[in-house]
Amino acid sequence: MAFGDIYSWHAEAVSVSIFGGEPTGARSLADLFGAAFGMRCTQLNESMQVHGRVGQAAAQDAGVTKVLVVQPGRFDVNIQGVETILAASAAPPTVADVTQAIDLSVAAAKRLLQVVPDPIRLALNVRLVSHERNLRDANKKILSVLPVKIPLDSQSDFLLQLNNPLKTEGVSINRIVKWSVEIIQLISATTIGSGFAPTQTFSQFFSAFTHLDFNTVASHIPMEIAQATNSLDVLASEVVKARRNSLRFK
Numbered sequence: 001m002a003f004g005d006i007y008s009w010h011a012e013a014v015s016v017s018i019f020g021g022e023p024t025g026a027r028s029l030a031d032l033f034g035a036a037f038g039m040r041c042t043q044l045n046e047s048m049q050v051h052g053r054v055g056q057a058a059a060q061d062a063g064v065t066k067v068l069v070v071q072p073g074r075f076d077v078n079i080q081g082v083e084t085i086l087a088a089s090a091a092p093p094t095v096a097d098v099t100q101a102i103d104l105s106v107a108a109a110k111r112l113l114q115v116v117p118d119p120i121r122l123a124l125n126v127r128l129v130s131h132e133r134n135l136r137d138a139n140k141k142i143l144s145v146l147p148v149k150i151p152l153d154s155q156s157d158f159l160l161q162l163n164n165p166l167k168t169e170g171v172s173i174n175r176i177v178k179w180s181v182e183i184i185q186l187i188s189a190t191t192i193g194s195g196f197a198p199t200q201t202f203s204q205f206f207s208a209f210t211h212l213d214f215n216t217v218a219s220h221i222p223m224e225i226a227q228a229t230n231s232l233d234v235l236a237s238e239v240v241k242a243r244r245n246s247l248r249f250k
Helices: 029-037 098-112 135-143 225-244
Strands: 010-019 043-049 052-061 064-071 074-080 121-132 159-163 166-168 171-190 199-216
Touching: 010 098, 029 043, 029 052, 029 064, 029 098, 064 098, 074 098, 098 121, 098 225, 121 135, 121 225, 135 171, 135 199, 166 225, 171 225, 199 225
Parallel strands: none
Antiparallel strands: 010 074, 010 121, 043 052, 052 064, 064 074, 121 199, 159 171, 166 171, 171 199
């Protein structure tokens, strides 16, 4: 379907979303993070809102940042790059080993399914990115992987979205791909010492994104654990194939 190679692109983030009920038992967000990733979180922010619990837990491990985000009816397992103190010329953090990130997020989601009841929908998102220094280069990059030829030079705010639905192994899924060019601005501040004003650095990137949003078709009927696990395997397999084949869907 696409013309260019996206396999070498890094990922801004890889995530699995589970749409389901409140976890069984009185489980804290830290407990859920441990159930998903098999480790303790080092960052935690959790609160009760009008519509239910919201929060985020995270920890760095093996060169990536593992994150669990919860909100009423939804649980997101994320694999992201590691944020560091950036030099003015440094690009935003990314995940280089995208295949490993897919495996990590899917495995964590499968463990989380053991405590999240009545999942009704699953999604696997891989947001591939190429950071460029100017708009023309970003547009050129996105043009190289588009399934259609269009005139694009210095125009901004480009967005294209297509869906290639599929039924395989008894699972109906949407294979949504979104192409976009976005502006990312980074501001970092460092403090030299007491009495000195912080030093700020600013950098800007024009980033070409190819976002794979593969998800099961929405249903009001909850999935059994075995069905949900199989659906995750199907989503992961299709994402890996699409990425390897540069989005050439048959």
